[in-house]
Amino acid sequence: MATKSRFLLQRAVSGLRAHAAWSTSTLSPGRRLWRPQLRHVSWLRELPDVLSLSLRSHTCGELRSHHLGDKVTLCGWVQYLRQDLFIILRDFSGLTQILIPQEESARHLKAALCDLTAESVIKVTGTVRRRPVGQENKGMPTGEIEVLAEDVEVFNVCRQLPFEIKDFIRKSESLRMQYRYLDLRSSQMQKNLRLRSKLVMKMREYLCNVHGFVDVETPTLFKRTPGGAKEFVVPSREPGRFYSLPQSPQQFKQLLMVAGIDRYFQIARCYRDEGSKPDRQPEFTQVDMEMSFVDQAGIMSLVEGLLQYAWPAENGSLKVPFQTMTYEEAMRDYGVDKPDTRFSMKLVDISEVLLSSEIEFLQSAVSQPGGSIQALNVPRGAVRKETFPVVEYMDQYDENLVLVKEDNTLKSPLKKLLSVSATEELLKRTGAKPGDLLLITAGPLHTRPLLGSLRLQCAQLLESCGISLRNPSAFHFLWVVDFPLFLPKEDEPGQLESAHHPFTAPLPEDKQLLYTEPHKVRGQHFDLILNGCEIGGGSIRIHKASEQLHVLKNILKEDPSLLSHLLEALDSGAPPHGGIALGLDRLVSIIVRASSIRDVIAFPKSFRGHDLMSRAPDLVSDEELKSYHISVRWPTEEGEMK
Amino acid sequence: MATKSRFLLQRAVSGLRAHAAWSTSTLSPGRRLWRPQLRHVSWLRELPDVLSLSLRSHTCGELRSHHLGDKVTLCGWVQYLRQDLFIILRDFSGLTQILIPQEESARHLKAALCDLTAESVIKVTGTVRRRPVGQENKGMPTGEIEVLAEDVEVFNVCRQLPFEIKDFIRKSESLRMQYRYLDLRSSQMQKNLRLRSKLVMKMREYLCNVHGFVDVETPTLFKRTPGGAKEFVVPSREPGRFYSLPQSPQQFKQLLMVAGIDRYFQIARCYRDEGSKPDRQPEFTQVDMEMSFVDQAGIMSLVEGLLQYAWPAENGSLKVPFQTMTYEEAMRDYGVDKPDTRFSMKLVDISEVLLSSEIEFLQSAVSQPGGSIQALNVPRGAVRKETFPVVEYMDQYDENLVLVKEDNTLKSPLKKLLSVSATEELLKRTGAKPGDLLLITAGPLHTRPLLGSLRLQCAQLLESCGISLRNPSAFHFLWVVDFPLFLPKEDEPGQLESAHHPFTAPLPEDKQLLYTEPHKVRGQHFDLILNGCEIGGGSIRIHKASEQLHVLKNILKEDPSLLSHLLEALDSGAPPHGGIALGLDRLVSIIVRASSIRDVIAFPKSFRGHDLMSRAPDLVSDEELKSYHISVRWPTEEGEMK
Structure with a gap:
């Protein structure tokens, strides 16, 4: 649009006819026809008028x-x-x-x-x-x-197509992506995109119209965050200077609270360069919210109300409040911080039971820091040969399997080591019945995540052989709260890093530990889990500059000057605030039961980050790169850079 | 959020207390309190509940x-x-x-x-x-x-701030930008951002809920378009391959029509790298719409209804339909394709009048191709010394000024060349009265744009000395239609380029000219003008692959293989379709009467493209650039590249 006016000013243009091509007589009727309809009917209608302004009088789906x-x-x-x-x-x-x-x-x-x-x-x-x-x-x-x-x-008239537009026609993922405009004609993809649009619209109504949130657009050309290895860079026309595509509007939304916006939301495009990861997209969308003068319970209520309001009617109604569980409970009962609570099969601590039988290797396992013996009861797991992969899998971890026989006796190497009363106690605590399979692990704390992961694998195996465990139409929302604020660094366990991000506030009762035993501090962070998938994470933020500085400088050992604008902002009258971000793509994919988030995104990238339709990313000439002051380092044959 | 779960699975975490910090007793009341309120009252309320979930019982503005x-x-x-x-x-x-x-x-x-x-x-x-x-x-x-x-x-407690938060305190633009989080506390900026949010929400209601449009997010990491010199590039992890940040979702919205989405819209983030241009932003937002089975009148009605529905009540109501003018009429009467119709001062063709007086240099001017003599009457322009700059300005263009004296005689070098009847005719046609100033230009077609630009300058000058011309609270919407489809290239006038973009369809009655005299073809393009600013441009698109190929290959002489995916899509059952994009930043800035679009964007870049708060763009280490296979070409002292 911009160049045109300049051209028109500078150029001679001739040969144009004097009058508009569409005279009033041909077009006014259409324009007149619709407008009164709109004023008196459509604005009040429950359903949108999908016929307005169009050449059709009816849709193909409505005639009766x-x-x-x-x-x-x-x-x-x-x-x-x-x-x-x-x-x-x-x-x-x-x-x-x-x-x-x-x-x-x-x-x-x-x-x-x-x-x-x-x-x-x-x-x-x-x-x-x-x-x-x-x-x-x-x-x-x-x-x-x-x-x-x-x-x-x-x-x-349509040419011969690479595949037919029929729901039952199977086509490869790459063919679907290459001809995405055909793939989107399928009834499933039409449903997915339209449901997504409606869901987002309802969310907006709830946030804007019900709660007075302000929709603010924040920049996507931003400054690289410290250690932002997963941020795409965008060269500018200044030599050596780059923008960065942010992974979330985290800094901006906190600055908006300092700015007195009070209630912010944005359906925000975010970017993350993770190379080739399955079911990840280099750009994705989050429902981003932030509030001032609120506590954790307020934000959790907000999100519950949001999902309840926006929930597609065809999926039934949502009951709120959602179940809440601490991080410790989740790890204890499910061995994971995002438990799938659609089925039970909880982990059971049987340390006491087995220790009484004085089995030496078990005692040594338990004597490790945080050591315990954990059992998982797989109901009917011993009666199907399909659960054999579980048996094999456990074997490689050198762990123990117990099959419960018809007469309530055990089939297991452990059997002869257990007394009758210990066996009885084991069956009682785990609730195991004849035909069930008990998985038993012993060791330090991480023995639970192992069993937690086996729990999910067993569930899949059981379902694949027809044993119904999870209701396929169930939606189990769950809050997990009271996460640790810091975790030991993977490559340097003496050093702490943020479990989520450095802006999360500690629990009020743990605040003093920040200055004495930071590894013990729990954060005011909360994750929202749906059917075992993490679909959102939120927190109350640190709103005092001194506390934020302490966390950055003394605990995380980061250079605070990189976040000086944020620290300055916190010192300029920052209200207490908190917020949350929901992963929209994942949420929608669970709602429509899609196997991949690619099925709820109109034009997704392949898992290697390619647009197979237009063939992006593409080569750019050296000449064109000159204005950005960059050149390509082509790999040499030896795999090194020039 | 992503890394956390992995950590938690792999690590031992100790020292967490068993129970949630916020016990049911402290937090449930808050959560219980609000929810029934929400269900029974808020969802039905006209006004959003800005107190919900918050620590306040009232706002600071509501107590009476x-x-x-x-x-x-x-x-x-x-x-x-x-x-x-x-x-x-x-x-x-x-x-x-x-x-x-x-x-x-x-x-x-x-x-x-x-x-x-x-x-x-x-x-x-x-x-x-x-x-x-x-x-x-x-x-x-x-x-x-x-x-x-x-x-x-x-x-x-707030530190000493760089400026006070009071509306009457003047601060420099750069200080405002550096401390944007303070600047946004001003009542004007609060109003601007909140109005923008409400306006967009109403637009969404209109499109989704009234007309059944589907909100679809399209990628911003895309392929470079042919000749896309203004597109930012984003290096990928594959050597030499780059994504591009698109200037608009044009291709995607057309592909969505081919995909059967039928009614698409998106409040779309767009990118344009124009270096340092005043009042341009490297990222900006457009209200992007596309429909199938629609004609130009349909889209114009859609936009009129959209603006009428979303228009802020405090600005009165909008009358539709908007005025419509052809491109030729606009150029003839206003010398510009985006006329400010809040005031008259139209150009008058006085060729006939002056030619009769047989003044040689005028005759020669008119004899040029498209030549004419144009007059602009500046009412009361001759009585104020403030209009002297106009006089000077005209002088440099070697054009002619005529002052109308009290006795209706002229003060001008032209005076002695004009007969009494010619003088009378001149005054009659231009409507000039004593005290008025007539600007007269003679020459080929571009003489009108010159006068059109002087018209705006005179209006500003007159207003700056207190002569009221334009109602400051008026909003004049105007459609300009029937643009030429192609224009001669600036640097190669024998060659045509698209006046807007290569996807615009010709007027049906000009279609055959595509194959014979393409320079004469008018397009089904329409611009929406508000108070003399272009705030939107739309068109009916070419939906036949053969016609699109002809335009690209034979008229524009471009390599059609670069758009092969679009051509293939048009050949795969493309419906007739068209759409429009409105510049949201500009529209909002006019509505709130801001002098710059920076005043309606939460975190704008400076005119040099800098974020003064965080200091983006920033340096990125060579090491970090390695994974993107690029290196910086630092300018040498001689200004050349290494």
Whole structure:
């Protein structure tokens, strides 16, 4: 738009006719027709008016027997032709059968229709008729009627396509991505994108209209954050200077609280360069919220209300408040900080039971720091041969399996080491019954995550052989709270790093530990889990500059000057504040039961970060890179850089 | 969030207490309290509930005399302290006077309050009282009452700030940008951001809820478009391969139409690297829409309805349809394709009048291709010395000025060349009266843009000396239609380029000219103008692959393989479609009468593209650039690249 005006000012332009091509007589009726409708009807309607302003009078999914005799105009794609008699026309809303007239007088119309290929785009006008008796299609919402074609306009005849647009046609992921504009025509992808749009709209209504949140757009061309190895860089026209695409609007949303915006939200595009990771996208979307003068409970209520309000009606209603569990409870009972609570199979601590039997290797395992003996009961796990992979898997970890036999005796190397009373106690504590499989691990704390991961694998194995564990239509939301604020660094365990991010405030009762035993501090952080997937993480933030400085400088040993603008802001009248971000792509994918977030994103990248349709990323000429003062380091044959 | 779970699985974590820090007893009341309120009241309320979930009971702007005696809790910033007697507390909604108790029993409270600095953040609980007679403040919405403090919590004491948060304090643009989080506390910036959020929300309601549009997010990491010199590049981890940040979702929205999405919109982040241009931002936002099975009139109606629906009530209501003008009319009457129609001062073609007087240099000017003589009447332009700059300006262009004297005679070098009847005719056609100034230009077509630009300069000059021309609270929307589809290239006038973009469809009646005289083709493009600023541009797109290929290959002489995915898509059943994009930043800035779009963007870049707060763009180490296979070309002292 911008260059045009300049051109027009500078150039001579000739040969234009004096008057608008679309005269008032041809176009005003359409414009007049719709507007009163809008004012008096549509704004008050429950459902959006998907016909407004369009060339169609009805959608392909709405005609029923009460439309008999109506003259209608439909626009859509040719799903298929049948015996030169019918065309099945499709749009986003459904299918309608078009009857091709067979009379000699309609031969031009018939020829035009019979020449169409599948996926050609037409506008058809005709009259709604009842289908002849016996030809109704109960499986089709419009199956009682058909439209006798009286006029057709062919907008585009479709070439031979790489795959048919039918839900049952299987196509490879890469073919789907390469021809994404065809893939999106499938009813499942149409449903996914439309549900996503509605969900986000409801979320906005809730945040803006119910709670007075302010939608603020924050920059995506930002400064590289300290240690931001996963941030894409964007060269500027100044030599050596780069913007960075941020992983989240974290700093900006805190600055907005300092700025007195009070209630901020944004459906924010975020960027993370993780190379090739399955089911990750280099750009993704989060529902980002922040509030001032609020506590953790307030933000949790906000999110519960948000999801309840926006929840798609077809998935039932959500009960709030959601279940809450501490981090320690989650690790204790499920061996993971994002438990799938759709099924039980909790870990059971059987240290006491087994220690009483004085088995030496178990005693030594328990004597390690945080050591314990844990059991997981896999119900009916011993009666199916499909659970053998579990047995094999456990074997490689040198752990112990116990099968419970019909007579309640055990089949296990452990058997002879256990007294009758210990066996009874074991069965009692784990609730194991004949046919069940007990997985037993012994060792330091990390023995629980191992069992937690086996719990999920066993669940999948059991379900794959027909044992129902999880209700496939269940949505189990769960809050996990009271996370540790810091964790030992992986490569330098004497040093602490933030469990989430350095802005999380400690629990009030742990605040003093920040200055004495920081590794013991729990943070005001809370994760939202849905069906065992983490879909959001939030926290109350540090709002005092001195505390933030202490965390950065003394605990995390980071250079605070890199965040000087944030520290200065906290010192300039920062209110107490907190917020949360929900992963929108993941949330939607769970709601529509998609196997990958790629199925809820219109144009996703492949797992290698490629756009297979346009072939991005692409080569850029050295000349074009010059204005950004960069050049490519091509790898040499030895794999080194020039 | 991602790394955490992994850590937790692998590490031993000790010392966590068993139970949640916020026990049910302390937090449940808050959560319980709010939820029923929400269900039964808030969702039905007209106004958002800005108190929900928060520590405050009221905002600082809402207390009136009907609150007398109420116990209230306010949260906010100390605007100022007065005589150790009062604190004026501010939040986003307004100001409230807090009375500091003076009794000895309240000495701790008094000390705490009197120690506060301006912009400190507190929570205050107290009782609403009537101000003593004579101390009411009629200029303050809460001026009838004050709150007697009974309890205070100091969240943060504020340091000395670089500027005071008062609307009348003037600060430099760079100081405002460096401390943006303080600048945003001003009532004007609060208003701007909040109005923007509401406007966008209403737009979304209109598009989603009224017309069934689908909000689809399109990628911002995309492939470089042919000749996309203004696109930022983003290096990938594959040597030599770059993503590009697109200038608009143009290709994606057309592909969504091919995909059967039918009605798409997105509040889309767009990127344009224009180096240092005043009032341009490297990232900006457009309201992006596209529809299938629609014509130009349909899209224009859509946008009119959109603006009417979303228009802020405080600015009155919008009348639709908007005025429409062809490109030719705009150039003829205003000398520009985006006329400011808030005032008249139209260009008048006086070729006929002056040619009759047989002045040689005028005749020669008119004999050039498209030549004419144009006049602009500046009412009262000759009576003020402030219009002298206009005179000077015209002089440098070697054009002619005519001052109309009291007796209706002219003061001008032209005077003696004009007959009495020609003079009379001149005054009649231009409507010039005594005291008016006539600007006259003669030459080929571009003489009109010159006069069009002088028209705007004169308007500013007249207004700056108090002559009212334009109603400052007027909003004049205007459609300009029937643009030429192609223009001669600036550096190669024998060659055509797209006036807007290569996807615009020709007017149906000009379609055949595409194959014979493409320079004569008018496009189905339409610009939306508000008060002389272009705030949107839309078009009906080419939906046939063969026509698109002809335009790219034969007319524009571009390599069609670069857009092969789009051409393939058009050949795969593309519906007729069209759309528009509105520049949101510009639109909001006009609505709030901001002088720059920086005043409606929360964290804008300086005109050099810098974030003055965080100092982006920033240096990135060579080591970090290695994974992107790029290195910096540092300029040498001679200004050349290494």
